[in-house]
Amino acid sequence: MNSGDRPSWQDGKRGSMVRCALWLLEEVGVGNVFTKTELREAFPETSQIDRRVRDLRDRGWKIATNREDPLLKPHEQRFVEMGAEVWKPGQSKALTQAASITANQRREVFDRDGYLCRVCGIAAGEVYDGGIETAQLDIARREVRHPGGGTTVQLVTECRRCRVGGRDASTDLADFLGRLRQMSSLERDLFAQWVAEDRREFSLLDRLWAEFRTLPLESRSAVEADLGAG
Structure with missing residues (x-):
């Protein structure tokens, strides 16, 4: 869907979760970082706007915190991928088994x-x-x-x-x-x-092969030459 086909995030007739989704698309953009402060400043009338972000995750939206992305600071989140088009009829229902883990x-x-x-x-x-x-x-x-x-x-x-x-x-x-x-x-x-x-004991051959694959090219060549000489 083109941006021109979507409603505006500033449309007060929309629910806060829908507006939050539209704000992420219009103001943040996929792959970009936003802060909790920026989110709350965009929706000053909604006291628990953070919950609407969590609601979007239950609808297939990928929004990372520093628990998933170590490059993020505790107050930052990254908009990774859009999920369901929640502004459309029938698209705002939570996905099966996507509820919070107890x-x-x-x-x-x-x-x-x-x-x-x-x-x-x-x-x-x-x-x-x-x-x-x-x-x-x-x-x-x-x-x-x-x-x-x-x-x-x-x-x-x-x-x-x-x-x-x-x-x-x-x-x-x-x-x-x-x-x-x-x-x-x-x-x-x-x-x-x-x-x-629930475990496997790796043989010496397995361990050597795994270690060989990590060697720089020059070291791999030295191993190959030694095998040829043997």
């Missing part, structure tokens, strides 16, 4: 995920390799496509760094199961063991 849900997800990021495996408070930043865990929503074509949104533990890098991540469970069924019985038994233990 404290009990957070504890349950953290507990079942072993208080580890399910992407990189880091625990809360651990220092990332090659730096001094410590990991902070949070709950992410992951869209899962099921066999048969249906989709659900499921909760998973991720650290802040992985959430930023995989903000639009989704899982195709049907594809995963299809590839799993192509394995030999020996491979399936080994995979089942890893699943049961």
Whole structure:
């Protein structure tokens, strides 16, 4: 939709959530940063305008805080992506399972995920390799496509760094199961063991290959020459 087809954010006949969405599009722009002060100054008559931003997230709008984007300051937010066109009839309904995550849900997800990021495996408070930043865990929503074509949104533990890098991540469970069924019985038994233990012990060969991939070109060439000499 072109900007000329949208109503103005200053139209007082619109609800505050709709006006907030239009303000983000007209005054902030996708990819840009805004502050809580700027938001409140734009809507001085609405005492809890911050809640309208949270309401937009429940309708597919991606608005990052410093929990998702470490480049942001605590008072800043970034307008990442537009969601539903909430000014249109029928578009303002919250998405399924997009309600706020409760404290009990957070504890349950953290507990079942072993208080580890399910992407990189880091625990809360651990220092990332090659730096001094410590990991902070949070709950992410992951869209899962099921066999048969249906989709659900499921909760998973991720650290802040992985959430930023995989903000639009989704899982195709049907594809995963299809590839799993192509394995030999020996491979399936080994995979089942890893699943049961929720861990995998990497061999020396695996570890060397992973480390080799991180080497600079000159070092990789030296390794290649040594292999050729052997």
